[in-house]
Amino acid sequence: KLIARLEKALKILGGFNLSNSLAAALAARSLGIDDNDILRAVSSYRGAWRRMEYKGAIRIAGHKIKVFDDYAHHPTEIKATLSALREHSPKAQLICVFQPHQLHRLKVLFNDFRESFDKVDALILLDAYKVTGRDAPALSRAEVSHNVSAAKLARAIAKNKKHPEVVYLPHREDLKGILKSIIKSSKTKSSIVVMMGAGDIADITPRLLEHRGARYSSLGSLAAKRK
Structure with a gap:
């Protein structure tokens, strides 16, 4: 009860x-x-900063897009967040824009990251956020860069047929264009974009929402609307 x-x-x-x-x-x-x-x-309680934080809604190519920010940067967190969003909106197109945090973490947990995005319809991978002095304590930067990257992760995930679309995006200024292309190809008119990672990806979200008619509200307001 x-x-x-x-x-x-x-x-x-x-x-x-x-x-x-x-x-x-x-x-x-x-x-x-x-x-x-x-x-x-x-x-x-309305939630914590960057924990499935609802940032606003915009329209792209006639589709309604709800934008979330999330701090998840570990495979377990990623799976939990994406599962919650999928459960909340099972029929919406779910797009994750993910920025790996630390090359060393990406290398050590590479196989776990590869299996973390099964709930999404499309995945956009940005270059890893590098933390000075914390990346790869047991490896040189050259060794890490040679062995692991967001591009390599994108290729590994793309081999999984569960993912209809996986994009490696080295130039973040192209994000809106890539999103528009992915969203236009969707049969549903409702999409969710979650900006995910512990690096500076949070700085991109406000620019993504610089769109006529963008509306900002709390996650609590979103939850109230669905009841």
């Missing part, structure tokens, strides 16, 4: 957020806090 009430009160997406809210609710109960107070608190 508590789970059903929490699910109704929760304004953020994802089964993992429901699990987190249940853990918090049980802890609050153990402290003697009333269920109604717990549910009010859960209902008031």
Whole structure:
């Protein structure tokens, strides 16, 4: 019964957020806090910065596009976020723009990254965000660059037939054009674009939303609209 009430009160997406809210609710109960107070608190929570953060809606080629920002940069986080978005909008075209974070992480978890994007209809990969002094402690930069890259990841993912479209994008200024091409080819008029990564990809999102009629609202507003 508590789970059903929490699910109704929760304004953020994802089964993992429901699990987190249940853990918090049980802890609050153990402290003697009333269920109604717990549910009010859960209902008031609108999510964290860059955690499936809804940034706004625009139109491209006659298609309605909802744009999200997400900090996920580890395979487990990526899968959880994309699963939540797919569950929320099962019929929408789901496009992920992903910027790997640290070449060393990309190298060590390469096979996991390759299997992390099964829920998307299209994937656009930007060059990895390099962190000075933290990339590849056991390898030289030359060795890492030679062995792993976003382009190599794109080629590996493209071999998986579950992905109808995988694009490596070395020039981020071309993003709008690539998105327009992908969106125009979709049979659905509703699309979701999630800008994902822990690097400077968040700086691209405002430029993507520089479009006549762009609307900004909170994730809470989006959740309220779907009820």
